[in-house]
Amino acid sequence: MVSYIPSIHFELNTYRIFIASLLLLLASTSFAQDYKTITAQKGDGIYSVLKQNGLSPGEYLNQFIELNKTKLGKDNSLIIGRTYRLPIVAEKKPQIQDSAPVTEASQEKKVYEIFGDKYKDVTITSRELSKAVFYLMSGHGGPDPGAIGSLNGHLLCEDEYAYDVTLRLARNLTERGATVYMIIRDPNDGIRDEQFLTPDRDEVCFPNQTIPLNQLARLRQGTEAVNKLYAQNRSKFQRLVVIHIDSRSQKQNIDVFFYHDKRSDAGKKLANTLKDTFGERYARHQPTRGYNGSVSERNLYVIKNSFPPAVFIELGNINHTRDQKRFIFSDNRQAVSNWLRDGLIHDFNKSFK
Ligand SMILES: [Zn+2]
Known part of the structure; x- marks a missing residue:
């Protein structure tokens, strides 16, 4: 629910301050570290990198491309020496707000x-x-x-x-x-x-x-x-x-x-x-x-x-x-x-x- 509050309305100043500090906290602590990264080696491609990291290419290929689209080479190849983000495994547990x-x-x-x-x-x-x-x-x-x-x-x-x-x-x-x-x-x-x-x-x-x-x-x-x-x-x-x-x-x-x-x-x-x-x-x-x-x-x-x-x-x-x-x-x-x-x-x- 917290993620919902800042989306549109800001009628309460206290909310605004709370959300602003929450966002700041999230931005500074979790954001940069949330993605595991790899550095491409000779011979690496998206498929092999996903497999090596236990991620099914069928499920995570598009997400990998989305996350790294500015760093990919021709035909979505990996460029040796560049760092790429790995997709995060989707949480399987149900969201609280969907339970009711x-x-x-x-x-x-x-x-x-x-x-x-x-x-x-x-x-x-x-x-x-x-x-x-x-x-x-x-x-x-x-x-x-x-x-x-x-x-x-x-x-x-x-x-x-x-x-x-x-x-x-x-x-x-x-x-x-x-x-x-x-x-x-x-x-x-x-x-x-x-x-x-x-x-x-x-x-x-x-x-x-x-x-x-x-x-x-x-x-x-x-x-x-x-x-x-x-x-x-x-x-x-x-x-x-x-x-x-x-x-x-x-x-x-x-x-x-x-x-x-x-x-x-x-x-x-x-x-x-x-x-x-x-x-x-x-x-x-x-x-x-x-x-x-x-x-x-x-x-x-x-x-x-x-x-x-x-x-x-x-x-x-x-x-x-x-x-x-x-x-x-x-x-x-x-x-x-x-x-x-x-x-x-x-x-x-x-x-x-
Ligand atoms: Zn315009």
Whole structure:
């Protein structure tokens, strides 16, 4: 349960201090030492190294690649002299919080201030994602507004719209029993239903870090926040979802695009499942529309360096009138976040047994 508390709400100062010191403690004591490491020798490959360490390649191959994806050579070969992390054997004992299943009649209610006054009360309607942990990261924030478009004299800032969709997704996943961490957090913008979201600069990075202006420092900060949490949740299913809005020429109408790191099979599977879910929903709701969303590899710092399998989503072109409708209207922001939730549930059901 402790890992659940810091995920979304921070309404109590005492909790905040307690969690901050807990996180500090975890970060400084257990994180670095949790992984056993090996140094690759001549002739070593992932299979042989896993076997030598009593880990079944069938079970741990993908995890090994995820943990070491920045250090692998061509075709996932090991490079002699480099140090690699070994996956941690999953705990087989049941989690305490699963021992008392929630029945329909006793649906749990929780309050998360981060969703704002109108949306802070959340009813946990199912436990289907109780073994899933999602790290949700909206693009930019703090001093960096990301892409800027305009409509009817209003500035449209990428970070505000990406944040609202991400927050709606966080609420959707929480309702289904998931543990959700909002990595970029705004202390006073909850879920907003207006068309024009006022830009501000007060977003912070989990748990409460000032976001630097320098791009690399900003990306590293978010990635490190995710990677610290990853170590605490290792017996669970974990995914990182990064949400941005693209900026292209005014003429270019684009669909929702999904990117994954080239070394991550799980990330690729996740991206494809999300794309298929969007294709299926568009076919159902707007049969004449056609959908040209795509999945591709892309070399992006956050998805390359984060430990959990990750997907990077571009919701559209902030400069294109038709794309703008996808995020200007709150109903559409909600629909996008519902479809993302449904895709994430499919991915969880396919990947985690
Ligand atoms: Zn962006």
